Amino acid sequence: MAHCRRIAEVKRKAYLDWDYWGRPVPNMGDYRARLLIVGLAPGAHGANRTGRMFTGDRSGDWLFRALHKAGFANQPNSDSAKDGLELTDCAITAICHCAPPDNKPTTSEVRQCRDYLVQTVDMLQPKVFVALGQIGWKGAVDEFIRRGWYEGKRPKFGHGAEVEIADNRVLIGSYHPSQQNTFTGRLTEEMLDAVFTAAKKHLQD
Numbered sequence: 001m002a003h004c005r006r007i008a009e010v011k012r013k014a015y016l017d018w019d020y021w022g023r024p025v026p027n028m029g030d031y032r033a034r035l036l037i038v039g040l041a042p043g044a045h046g047a048n049r050t051g052r053m054f055t056g057d058r059s060g061d062w063l064f065r066a067l068h069k070a071g072f073a074n075q076p077n078s079d080s081a082k083d084g085l086e087l088t089d090c091a092i093t094a095i096c097h098c099a100p101p102d103n104k105p106t107t108s109e110v111r112q113c114r115d116y117l118v119q120t121v122d123m124l125q126p127k128v129f130v131a132l133g134q135i136g137w138k139g140a141v142d143e144f145i146r147r148g149w150y151e152g153k154r155p156k157f158g159h160g161a162e163v164e165i166a167d168n169r170v171l172i173g174s175y176h177p178s179q180q181n182t183f184t185g186r187l188t189e190e191m192l193d194a195v196f197t198a199a200k201k202h203l204q205d
Contacts, residue, residue: 029091
């Protein structure tokens, strides 16, 4: 919490005229969603600035382009909380809801935000989960184990990895659309599109 507030006060030079959100960023999306995306944490100058998940940074550019192409979003861009973006049958949460230093939430920060995930899953009861990155994957699997939805050897994270969980639910892994992955080519648009094509197929099935 202290870090996201400090960032909101210092700001980035390009956003000096912005009134930063600077506090925990809430979930976004369709309250009847069957697809739940589990991200890492708000970007310091993205969601922490705009107050909406994956909004105002390059990660969001990648994510919402893919969601729009798959039919889950009404537009491919997410620039501000008032840009008209709407999600259909899709919601977005995160393992940590405050922007952490270096985008690396501590174990304590993850634990403090755990109730967000618990309550989100309780409310939506999603059929398909997409975990963006290894931390999102671990947080989702931890919650499934706690609920008794998954037993056995802990599944290994990987892009495109799929794990069946209780009641015909499925978890799909994806590399996080961070610049670290997109600029290096570790994650391509085609790879991200394939994840949401698979998610859509599971929902149709």
